[in-house]
Amino acid sequence: MELKRVVVTGLGAVTPVGNSVDEMWSNLLAGKSGAAPITSFDTTNFKTKFACEVKDLNVNDYIDRKEARKMDRCTQLAMISAIQAVKDSGMDLETVDKNRVGVVYGIGIGGIKTFQDEVVYYGQHMDRGPMFNPFFIPKMISDIAAGQISIHFGFHGPNYVTTSACASSCHALADAFNLLRLGKADVILAGGAEAAICDCGVGGFNAMKALSTRNDDPQGASRPFSASRDGFVMGEGSGCLILETLEHAKARGAKIYAEIAGEGMSADAYHITASHPEGLGAKLVMKAALEDAGMSVEDIDYINVHGTSTHVGDISEAKAIKDLFGEQAYKVNISSTKSMTGHLLGAAGAVEGMICVLSVKNDIVPPTINHAEGDDDPELDYNMNFTFNKAQKRTIRAALSNTFGFGGHNACVIVKKYAE
Incomplete structure (x- = not known):
């Protein structure tokens, strides 16, 4: 069986550094951080008081007010990125075969804020018996994001959510790619979303000592590959890529951003939260x-690394690149855009996959910000090009995007320039 080629024909993004693809891309190239003091809840008693929140977003510009109330913020963000991407793709919803259009999203946690609110409310009113909102379960469950998107557009193709912690939406991209090249669909909305900046989300990660506590310098807190890094900065957001078989895209005259070249999946089989110290997975x-x-x-010019700004994680990923790439490790550009967006958890793979698409299309590598002179970790090889602090122009034939999740889940996609 001959596998079909798969291309990217539409993009949509809601992120801490921009509520559109263009705004996000412009701010990434400028090295702008999305970190700021948390506004969504009172952080007085929390060790970490900042995060990378989505800012100035009017959900009702995209979703009817009544429908939006039935959705957790995670689903709202997923829906908005999908709406943006479908519009960007130029797909004619009146003529496309909706039975051949699918939705595969990655959600790491899902409706944690909905769960928190409902359980707290119940705890406050237990004496009156069970008192739960009828939308509690359908708002909370992670799979509902893909379901709501399909309902909104009437898409009847493959429809589900992948959950593998911070690798979730990279797995979604990989699954969508495989479904398309096997001929199971013509178009798939492949993306990811997360909205866990709430008491439970921040408190839970604080208890694990996973988050930065650099409260006096939020914008400088996410500093991958710097010796002074002290944990990741939590982010929220969503990204959607319209993946399409090449023949379908050409038949409708679609613009093509890039081509998906390949995917990989593995497990560390090592620890529930820590990556393998030698970067095995x-x-x-x-x-x-x-x-x-x-x-x-030798075909890879840019690696968008997982690079969360944790001590062990950054070292193990750099070791893996050196071990696999050899001398090429000193020629390829590496950058962690989490230094600007924060860690988007389940949405990271989709947004960073999109960043790779834009890098390939525009021949420019966004930077890893917040590295200062003298802030070098003796366990890292700084002859590798971490693209510190300033975007770098270069021809990018292909880019690789890494995502690693709690539980040892690893996923990777490769994006290349489209050519006939």
Whole structure:
């Protein structure tokens, strides 16, 4: 069976550094951080008092007010990115075969704020018996994002959500890619969303000592590959990529951003939260993606790394790149855009996959910000090009996006320039 080629024909994004793809991309290239003091709840008693929140977003510009009330913020963000991406794709909803259009989203946690609010309310009123909102369950469950998007557009193709912690939406991209090249659909809205900046989300990660507590400098707190890093900065947001078989895209005259070349998946099989110290799973997943794409390390010009700004994670990923890429590790550009967006958890893979698409299309690598002179970790090789503090122009034939999740889940996609 001959596999179909898969291309990217539409993009949509709601992020801490912009509520559109253009705004996000412009701010990333400018090295702008999305971190600020948390506004969504009272952080007085919390160790971490800042995050990368989505700002100045009017949900009702996209979703009817009555319908929006039935959705957790995570689903709202997912829906908005999908609406943006469908519009950007130029897809004619009157003529497209909706039975051949699917939705595959990655959600790491889902409706945690809805869960928190309902349980707190119940606890306050237990003496009156069970008192739960009838929309509690359908607002909370993570799969509802894909369901709501399909209902909104009437898409009847493959429809589900992948959940693998911070690798969730990279797995969604990989699944969508595979469904399309196997001919199971013509178009798939592949994306991810997360909205966990609430008491439970921040408190839970604080209890694990996973978050930065640099409360006096929120914008400088996410500092991957710097010796002074002290944990990740939580973010929220959503990204959607319209993936389409090349023949379908060409038949409707679609613009093409880039081509999906390959995907990889692996497990660390090591620890419930920590990555393998030698980067074993990270090396395996990149190797698998290269083999799937029929590429060598010499074909990759940019790696958008997982790079969360945790001590062990940054070191293990850098080791994996050096081990797999060899001398090419010193020629490829590496950057962690989490230094600006924060860690979008389940949405990270979709947004960072999109960043790779834009990098390939525009031949520019966004920076890893917040690295200062003298802030070097002796366990890292700074002869590698981490693209510190300033975007770098270069020809990017192909880019690789890494995502790693709690539980040892690893996923990787490779994006390349589209050519006939």
